[in-house]
Amino acid sequence: MSTPSLTAPGTGRTRVAAGGGYRVTYPRVLRAEWSKLWSLRSTWYSLAAVAVLAAGIGLAIGASYTDGGGDGPQDPVEVSLLGLNFGLLILAVLGILTTAGEWSTGMVRATMSAVPRRLPVLWAKAVVFGTVSFVLTLATALVTFPLAQAFLAGTPIAAGLGDPGVGRALVTTAAGAALIAVLGVAVGALLRGVPASIGAFVAVLMVVPSVAPLLPYDWVEDAVAYTPLAAMEPLMAARPAPDLPSIGAALVTMAVWAAAGLAGAALRLRRHDV
Numbered sequence: 001m002s003t004p005s006l007t008a009p010g011t012g013r014t015r016v017a018a019g020g021g022y023r024v025t026y027p028r029v030l031r032a033e034w035s036k037l038w039s040l041r042s043t044w045y046s047l048a049a050v051a052v053l054a055a056g057i058g059l060a061i062g063a064s065y066t067d068g069g070g071d072g073p074q075d076p077v078e079v080s081l082l083g084l085n086f087g088l089l090i091l092a093v094l095g096i097l098t099t100a101g102e103w104s105t106g107m108v109r110a111t112m113s114a115v116p117r118r119l120p121v122l123w124a125k126a127v128v129f130g131t132v133s134f135v136l137t138l139a140t141a142l143v144t145f146p147l148a149q150a151f152l153a154g155t156p157i158a159a160g161l162g163d164p165g166v167g168r169a170l171v172t173t174a175a176g177a178a179l180i181a182v183l184g185v186a187v188g189a190l191l192r193g194v195p196a197s198i199g200a201f202v203a204v205l206m207v208v209p210s211v212a213p214l215l216p217y218d219w220v221e222d223a224v225a226y227t228p229l230a231a232m233e234p235l236m237a238a239r240p241a242p243d244l245p246s247i248g249a250a251l252v253t254m255a256v257w258a259a260a261g262l263a264g265a266a267l268r269l270r271r272h273d274v
Contacts, residue, residue: 095184
């Protein structure tokens with residue numbers, strides 16, 4: 001029986017036992033993380049919930065919409081995909097579970113024994129779950145938008161997939177959702193506890209941005225616009241309001257948050273035992 005080869009920590013060299021020929025490569029790490037993700041029933045339930053919530057709420061809003069103005073969203077894409085706001089939280093929590101869940105169960109020891117360099121595991125988890133989140137969100141948006149718009153024909157927010165800004169909004173919505181999912185992966189890997197990770201994510205990224213504008217400082221409100229969930233607003237709109245960050249600034253904001261989270265998780269992974 002051959003012995004798997006292992007990559008020595010801190011080096012790029014692969015150790016192969018005398019009778020072995022198995023090498024730890026990044027594509028194999030990706031495949032392993034892909035298999036682990038889909039082997040959990042929570043993955044199927046959570047991703048199905050994202051699609052069902054987005055489609056169900058989109059159809060309900062479309063069917064009940066009345067041309068009365070009001071304070072709610074008035075952008076055709078934002079109204080049609082309003083249910084994805086709940087889906088974003090589900091994706092973030094599932095991202096946390098993909099990493100913090102391994103530390104909670106102790107499975108991470110087996111994972112790191114198979115991949116001693118450690119960091120490829122973190123990158124693979126982020127790539128796999130980010131890609132799955134992007135594809136799911138984009139597919140859900142492409143189905144939900146026209147279904148919701150079937151009820152909105154003749155209203156001020158009626159629009160088609162070919163209208164200006166619509167296609168871009170659907171793609172940037174999926175990109176933003178993928179980055180929030182990656183941020184969830186990073187938070188889970190950084191804090192390594194499911195309750196602590198979910199609590200920190202909700203408090204820092206949802207509660208604080210909602211409460212901070214109550215402070216009597218103009219800069220606070222400007223800063224809140226560059227928090228992840230606030231940055232989703234222009235990404236989910238075909239015609240973003242002029243007081244919102246630009247599409248490019250919103251995407252950069254989301255990418256910086258995800259990159260910072262992964263950098264923190266990578267630093268802890270390199271410096272602390274599993």
